[in-house]
Amino acid sequence: MKKNLSISARLTLVMILLLAVIYPLLIAAVGKLTPGKGKGExxxxxxxxxxxxxxxxxxxxxxxxxxxxxxxxxxxxxxxxxxxxxxxxxxxxxxxxxxxxxxxxxxxxxxxxxxxxxxxxxxxxxxxxxxxxxxxxxxxxxxxxxxxxxxxxxxxxxxxxxxxxxxxxxxxxxxxxxxxxxxxx
Structure with missing residues (x-):
């Protein structure tokens, strides 16, 4: 049980880092490359x-x-x-x-x-x-x-x-x- 909890906690942290930090930063960076710099033309x-x-x-x-x-x-x-x-x-x-x-x-x-x-x-x-x-x-x-x-x-x-x-x-x-x-x- 302790092993499953540990795996779940690590997976949760990895997913939070990936989906709440890395992905938004990546999308913001791509937006900066657009004509309106991510704020619309x-x-x-x-x-x-x-x-x-x-x-x-x-x-x-x-x-x-x-x-x-x-x-x-x-x-x-x-x-x-x-x-x-x-x-x-x-x-x-x-x-x-x-x-x-x-x-x-x-x-x-x-x-x-x-x-x-x-x-x-x-x-x-x-x-x-x-x-x-x-x-x-x-x-x-x-x-x-x-x-x-x-x-x-x-x-x-x-x-x-x-x-x-x-x-x-x-x-x-x-x-x-x-x-x-x-x-x-």
Whole structure:
């Protein structure tokens, strides 16, 4: 019995050392080799961090492009989708509310023209990207709200369209809005 206790105690100490000390230090060291040095890739303006590369933000003012809705209100600690199916009455009402709000802020746009990514949340609830169509449909509102020509805003959107090797094109909403703030009227 004493022998079994001794073996168990030594195994416990080895596992604590391995899993509570060595493994976390190894993961932290690997994190330091990543672009954000283990703290995430940030987006800065004038030396001040305004957001993260891979986490969406909520923009509600008409002077900004809006991103995808979030089922978790853009809280990175609680990444999740809504888990409501397309036949759920509560979900359908939520999407309809988003459509109504978008139409109220974007006169001249019809319900059929609204890209789905502007009224439905992504699976993580943190997607920082929208489709190029979702950005283009907001150009008139943003240009009008800022008193900037549609031509200038259109050029800015075009410059921020990313076409990856695999997958669909996208626009990073925060980067687009930061660039928009840098435009001199």
């Amino acid at each position: 940030t987006i800065s303006v004038n030396g001040k961090v305004v957001g993260y590369e891979r986490i969406g933000q909520k923009f509600t003012a008409d002077i900004y492009f809006q991103g995808r809705p979030s089922a978790v209100d853009y809280n990175a600690a609680g990444s999740a989708g809504s888990n409501k199916g397309p036949s759920n009455p509560g979900y359908l009402q939520l999407v309809q509310n988003r459509i109504d709000s978008f139409l109220a802020h974007n006169p001249g746009v019809t319900k059929e023209q609204i890209p789905s990514d502007l009224v439905t949340a992504s699976g993580s609830g943190l997607d920082p990207h929208i489709s190029p169509d979702a950005a283009r449909i907001q150009i008139k509102r943003v240009a009008s709200s800022r008193g900037i020509s549609m031509q200038k805003v259109t050029e800015l959107v075009q410059a921020h369209i990313v076409q990856p090797v695999f997958g669909p094109a996208y626009v990073h909403v925060l980067k687009l809005n930061v660039a928009l703030d840098e435009i001199k009227h």
